Amino acid sequence: MSDAHQGSEADLARHAEKMAKKKAAREKIMATKTGEKGLVIVHTGKGKGKSSAAFGMIFRHIAHGRKCAVVQFIKGAMSTGERDLILKHFSDLCEFHTMGEGFTWETQDKARDVAMARAAWDKAKDLIRDESNAMVLLDEINIALRYDYIDIAEVVEFLKTEKPEMTHVVLTGRNAKEELIEVADLVTEMELLKHPFRSGIKAQIGVEF
Numbered sequence: 001m002s003d004a005h006q007g008s009e010a011d012l013a014r015h016a017e018k019m020a021k022k023k024a025a026r027e028k029i030m031a032t033k034t035g036e037k038g039l040v041i042v043h044t045g046k047g048k049g050k051s052s053a054a055f056g057m058i059f060r061h062i063a064h065g066r067k068c069a070v071v072q073f074i075k076g077a078m079s080t081g082e083r084d085l086i087l088k089h090f091s092d093l094c095e096f097h098t099m100g101e102g103f104t105w106e107t108q109d110k111a112r113d114v115a116m117a118r119a120a121w122d123k124a125k126d127l128i129r130d131e132s133n134a135m136v137l138l139d140e141i142n143i144a145l146r147y148d149y150i151d152i153a154e155v156v157e158f159l160k161t162e163k164p165e166m167t168h169v170v171l172t173g174r175n176a177k178e179e180l181i182e183v184a185d186l187v188t189e190m191e192l193l194k195h196p197f198r199s200g201i202k203a204q205i206g207v208e209f
Contacts, residue, residue: 142173
């Protein structure tokens, strides 16, 4: 047998031993993770994909036949693929409420924006209190919180004291408040490294909406 072949067999054996140790260590860790709870999940940061990732979890719930709900705080002026798909095919499993009328610079009416945000938060509270909803997505609520259209202290207190134990709540949008990050169980910050908008490429169907 050639030295090269023997070396290859030795490498494979070392790799198999290394992976076996990793698997055993992983299984030992996983054996201690037996708890379940409804999570407060925050997707924030300047990078793209905050809402897309959140809708991925909504579609997982739909796929498992679990009831869920979406409240959109800002996006509302244009149709999106997620909303159209849910309303057309999965409205029995997922309530969808588009409460906003667009971004703040589009409406240019602060009083109206505040009223819309408050109405969206009231709807969100009703949906979260309903224990038949396994997950509630509050899309772009962080923008409403950033501009103080909704009181962050009220949101945090509600999540701490009124959210049902097994209900997941997902809150998206850049510039998440520190108070929200503090109370959350899972926080992901999307980092922007490169974006086609900087090269003159507009938002495109199937990518942005």
